[in-house]
Amino acid sequence: xxxxxxxxxxxxxxxxxxxxxxxxxxxxxxxxxxxxxxxxxxxxxxxxxxxxxxxxxxxxxxxxxxxxxxxxxxxxxxxxxxxxxxxxxxxxxxxxxxx
Ligand SMILES: [Zn+2]
Numbered sequence: 001x002x003x004x005x006x007x008x009x010x011x012x013x014x015x016x017x018x019x020x021x022x023x024x025x026x027x028x029x030x031x032x033x034x035x036x037x038x039x040x041x042x043x044x045x046x047x048x049x050x051x052x053x054x055x056x057x058x059x060x061x062x063x064x065x066x067x068x069x070x071x072x073x074x075x076x077x078x079x080x081x082x083x084x085x086x087x088x089x090x091x092x093x094x095x096x097x098x099x
Contacts, residue, residue: 006019006020007019007020008020009023009048010048011023011048011049011050011055011059012047012048012049012055012059012064012065012067012068013049013050013053013054013055013056013057013058013059013064014050014053014055014058016050018048018050020040020048022050022051022052023048023049023050023051024036024037024038024048024049024050024051024056024085024088025037025038025040025042025046025047025048026046026047026048026049026056026065026069026081027042027043027044027045027046027047027069028044028045028046028069028070028071029042029043029044030043030044032071034069034071034073034077034081035080035081035084036081036084036085036088038088045068045069045070045071046069047059047064047065047068047069049065049085051085051088051089051092052089056081056082056085057082060073060078060081060082
């Protein structure tokens with residue numbers, strides 16, 4: 001029987017390998033704009049952080065995210081990323097409660 005491989009990625013916050021679906025992708029577009037990429041399909045250089053926990057803020061604080069994306073993160077961009085993650089989490093929670 002062929003075993004299905006779970007795609008694993010490393011979180012830039014805690015540096016642990018996790019299944020891709022537990023992580024969220026941050027992408028730097030070819031134009032240099034850093035945004036959250038919940039679909040994981042945007043073009044550009046990507047980095048992954050855990051959807052749960054404070055890995056995103058840690059990755060921003062320790063500049064791991066900047067290093068991975070090879071992009072400068074302005075405080076405004078950092079804030080927008082945190083906000084986007086909160087929104088994604090809120091949406092997930094709403095989905096869970098409906099079940
Ligand atoms: Zn993490």
